[in-house]
Amino acid sequence: MRVAVFNTKPYDQQFLCAANAKYHHELVFFEPHLSAKTAKLAEGFRAVCIFINDIVDAETLQLLQAGGTELIATRSAGFNHIDLHSAQKLGIKVVRVPAYSPYAVAEHTVGLILCLNRKIHRAYNRVREANFSLDGLLGFDLHGCTVGIIGTGKIGSVTAKILHSFGCHLLGYDIQSNPACLSIGMVYVSLSELLERSDIISLHCPLTPDSYHLINAEAVAKMKQGVMLINTSRGGLVDTSAVIDGLKSGKIGYLGLDVYEQEEGLFFEDLSNQVIQDDVFQRLLTFPNVLITGHQAFFTRNALQNIADTTLANISAYEKGEPCANALC
Numbered sequence: 001m002r003v004a005v006f007n008t009k010p011y012d013q014q015f016l017c018a019a020n021a022k023y024h025h026e027l028v029f030f031e032p033h034l035s036a037k038t039a040k041l042a043e044g045f046r047a048v049c050i051f052i053n054d055i056v057d058a059e060t061l062q063l064l065q066a067g068g069t070e071l072i073a074t075r076s077a078g079f080n081h082i083d084l085h086s087a088q089k090l091g092i093k094v095v096r097v098p099a100y101s102p103y104a105v106a107e108h109t110v111g112l113i114l115c116l117n118r119k120i121h122r123a124y125n126r127v128r129e130a131n132f133s134l135d136g137l138l139g140f141d142l143h144g145c146t147v148g149i150i151g152t153g154k155i156g157s158v159t160a161k162i163l164h165s166f167g168c169h170l171l172g173y174d175i176q177s178n179p180a181c182l183s184i185g186m187v188y189v190s191l192s193e194l195l196e197r198s199d200i201i202s203l204h205c206p207l208t209p210d211s212y213h214l215i216n217a218e219a220v221a222k223m224k225q226g227v228m229l230i231n232t233s234r235g236g237l238v239d240t241s242a243v244i245d246g247l248k249s250g251k252i253g254y255l256g257l258d259v260y261e262q263e264e265g266l267f268f269e270d271l272s273n274q275v276i277q278d279d280v281f282q283r284l285l286t287f288p289n290v291l292i293t294g295h296q297a298f299f300t301r302n303a304l305q306n307i308a309d310t311t312l313a314n315i316s317a318y319e320k321g322e323p324c325a326n327a328l329c
């Protein structure tokens with residue numbers, strides 16, 4: 001099938017082309033993001049392939065449908081960037097990659113925890129300048145800590161397993177419990193109790209209208225003094241202003257982010273020669289106890305191979321009229 005592949009970097013093209021040796025689709029790569037402004041590029045393509053920072057709203061969907069698009073294949077697990085209701089109304093099918101490597105995201109999460117705790121990001125810079133002082137680098141043992149995992153699905157449960165092996169006590173909050181987490185001793189509690197009792201809180205639930213700003217001023221107020229907060233899920237789960245207030249007061253002692261609610265237009269791009277206009281983001285960068293990565297938790301060789309393979313398999317299933325377990329509508 002002819003596929004218009006939007007928003008690709010050289011690494012996406014490399015992995016998609018390698019996987020396509022098995023599927024034989026005609027992949028046409030477009031560097032821009034998909035939006036109402038660029039939808040015209042997809043004219044004549046039955047399938048459109050996108051990523052998380054493409055805007056697939058009602059207007060974009062209407063333009064795609066007018067150009068003959070029948071299928072949207074997102075190279076992501078999350079789908080909060082797609083207006084599924086409008087897609088369904090227009091008869092456009094949407095497929096995704098529900099799982100590609102929970103290990104990639106979970107391991108990055110634990111990397112942020114370790115780095116923040118032991119201040120490895122600061123130590124790296126100090127040693128390069130021949131400053132071998134340990135002042136300000138004091139950490140704590142993870143062994144014996146209480147970690148609260150919000151969202152105990154695929155990524156949350158792998159994160160829990162790694163932290164269990166470190167000797168952490170596990171609290172969980174989810175709309176349904178996961179037997180894999182229960183089997184390693186996780187105790188499910190209310191959100192309030194998790195916030196009150198955890199030394200480290202890690203977010204792994206999807207962004208939905210229910211979970212938007214789950215971490216707001218009220219939630220921060222319930223947390224332990226000096227808590228570590230980690231978000232590798234979706235930026236919109238966290239009210240950034242509330243978290244900045246928490247950092248300023250010392251309530252939040254450590255913040256690790258791989259996602260940010262206004263990340264669109266920032267992350268995945270080299271802006272090193274530009275003046276960043278987002279003052280909230282720039283304020284976050286001024287704290288010594290904040291560590292931010294630019295949505296790279298998924299970024300392992302294994303994950304990119306799986307993303308490419310599942311995306312192309314989803315498109316093949318649609319082309320052959322076969323049922324697709326990864327269909328959203």
Ligand code: NAD
Pocket residue numbers: 077078098099102105150151152153154155156173174175176204205206207208210211232233234258259295296297298299
């Ligand atoms: P999953 O569906 O396996 O697990 C999500 C869990 O969250 C489920 O157990 C679900 O019951 C629970 N949940 C849903 N709504 C909730 C709510 N309001 N409160 C508490 N729990 C709730 O998904 P996953 O594969 O573990 O992925 C989790 C999230 O990680 C994705 O939604 C995505 O946003 C994010 N993610 C980030 C990256 C990255 O690179 N940073 C990569 C992949 C996924």
